[in-house]
Amino acid sequence: MTSPRNAALEYAKENQEKFLNSLKDLVRIPSVSTAPEHKADMLIASHWLMERLESLGFDTRLIETEGHPLVFAERTIDPAFQTVLIYGHYDVQPAEPLDLWLSPPFDPEVRDDSLFGRGASDMKGQVIACMSAVESILKTTGLNVNLKWLIEGEEEIGSPSLTPVLEEYKELLESDIVLNTDSGMIARNTPTITYGLRGLAYFELRVFGPQSDLHSGIFGGVVHNPAQALCELIAGMHDEKGRVTLPGYYDPVIPVSEKEHKQLAESPLDEDFYLKQMGVNELWGEEGYIPAERIGARPTLEINGLYSGFTGQGSKTVIPSWAMAKISMRLVPNQDPAEVQQQLVKYLQTHAPNTIRWELTPMAGAPASLLNTSLPASEALADALEKAWGKKTVYKREGGSIPIVYHMQTILGSDSILSGFGLPDDSVHAPNEKLDLPTWYTGIEALIHFLFNMQDLEK
């Protein structure tokens, strides 16, 4: 007789095409959270998810917010069982620049065993992987685990509505563990659990010069060009050693220990990996640290966007009246986004000349997280990944930020376990985002193993 586990795994194998079609349907909804013109698509995506979860036997509700709604779903059998809260987000990054996509971002296409489309990897693919695993179990046997879902629509814009929702629905969202598949694998066939996440502080900086655009011939030479002034301010934000110059920026940063340095030095994410992955001649970064440390254990400051004056074809001899930069910092444990904001303000107060005015708008922020890998649920996940891939699970600190992990810890008191089936070359947040389908199918198997492992855990 087939074991329940094997029956579910069998179902998953037989229904790969169905799962893929389901993912394609979700990718087709252009749920770009940052773009006001996609507000309706956000609603369409959230309702699509509710219908899917209802068809699997879940009670669902839409949690309204000032921004985009969250989808909540629940299937509680017995309080004595383990309760797993599956977190996900249904929003995606903007697809621009559109002309660089080989197939339209919201018209998913399979090429070379990969599904191409915005959100295929980050993280609609991961959400559908979780649903497919749950479907494979519930349609074949059953599961003595209580399941909850929380799928938000604002992850890509810093989850502004999340904190009030966690506070208001604290009881509803109670769980023993949060499964978050919004992380990725360190390499193909290398099952990975992420135990460290960087935080984020995101700002828009505007520099104002003359009260209107000016003719650069008639006024060039007497006014501080705000585009130039912005460049001067940005140039000063790193020193010649690649260190961020905001006052006190590194003060709370925990030094990388000898032990961690040795672990990270063995990471496949080494200099050669990044050179090849990014197609550059030479890496850049903070002096004295290896790439895996600079990505995982050290804070950074990036320019995400620049705009000023005339950017069309041809030439326009204008002195722009203002200039703008999107600036964000990836933070490590112990750094506080609010403190970082104060450091940036102080930097600007010190370095911005009187020839210009500036305005700083905070856009999003969350501290970094470090997770406990000795939790039974974390070990259950590691075992599940190893069963699916037949290889040892590796642990990594990731450069990205998932604010929800921090808020779940502090508001709900819930620990998260972090994994996912995206690969480093998935081009998430970039044109031609893709999902590796063989990896994805194996990921669904791993999630089936994880849920059965949770059933076996004593409460």
Next chain:
Amino acid sequence: MTSPRNAALEYAKENQEKFLNSLKDLVRIPSVSTAPEHKADMLIASHWLMERLESLGFDTRLIETEGHPLVFAERTIDPAFQTVLIYGHYDVQPAEPLDLWLSPPFDPEVRDDSLFGRGASDMKGQVIACMSAVESILKTTGLNVNLKWLIEGEEEIGSPSLTPVLEEYKELLESDIVLNTDSGMIARNTPTITYGLRGLAYFELRVFGPQSDLHSGIFGGVVHNPAQALCELIAGMHDEKGRVTLPGYYDPVIPVSEKEHKQLAESPLDEDFYLKQMGVNELWGEEGYIPAERIGARPTLEINGLYSGFTGQGSKTVIPSWAMAKISMRLVPNQDPAEVQQQLVKYLQTHAPNTIRWELTPMAGAPASLLNTSLPASEALADALEKAWGKKTVYKREGGSIPIVYHMQTILGSDSILSGFGLPDDSVHAPNEKLDLPTWYTGIEALIHFLFNMQDLEK
């Protein structure tokens, strides 16, 4: 009996509304030379001008080029008379940003004695002023002066087609003097002749980093962000004294003489004027020079545009794969745009790190000009301006560039005299460009005086 001069002046007074309507008609044609989508409007504008000139009795022809066509017109009576070539341009700067215009840029509107619209001042207003003066004379009496017109459509993009046209039509364009009203007045009621113009060298600089946009969490810390690298390169283009750091940039620059310094120190374009005009707290510029010197006699380097990454609303955590700046230099006599390009290339070769790639595209260039104010035609113009305003004509060096003046000198051997009836607060190249109508009407009178003065000149 009324003198011919007075009859023409009388006609001009009686037909102010007709002249204004004619200008409005021309402003309504959105002849933006840099924008491919306005190619048809360029043709419409050139044909509109030909019809107007034909109705005044001129023989016209359209001179085709690889870019936008030029309008040529001629009324030659007797080779013994003086021949005046009236230069103009019918193209305008882009109107963007559109949301800052109080009335639509191509739907001209009179408010407070000013006509608002793109090109009202620069320089459709000046072209129609010349036509109105000619009409006032030809419709009332007649003129023993040979007149030619050359009205180009590429002034705002650096006149790329002009040099070949001047070379091919050298004989056709022969004249004793070129009247160019593409300059302006130093202040209201201050008739002005411009005798110095800065040159221009305009470039687009692109900095390339990773081969595609990257997630700033996953890759932040190992790659040189091209937006940051661009800012670092731009910040280094000026030193702390506001001097341009391109190697050898100031070597050919002629020092400001003691005499010129004294003249320029009396200019109404002083620190207070610029502070008020631009609405800034503090001026900026090369240390050791007064504003009128920095504008007129010293070369500059300006950032005209910046673009990189995500510039929409909200936040996107991307490391852009490239960044772009539009960079232009205003040059003074003795500086060669081709040499300046070499200096910029050398600067980039020296300062651009191996972590990025860069590409420099030259967009437009012309050397500076210094004009002879002792020419009889220049004195005829000074006298005409004084007759119209009842005030002494002032002479200025202008910060702007009019490449045609240089090319007319070197290719045709023709001297130009430069004036115009725009005011410093006309917002040329900016939103809400306007033309002061009382000044404009007086300018038409001045041009009538000038043409009669030319008739009185012995050849």
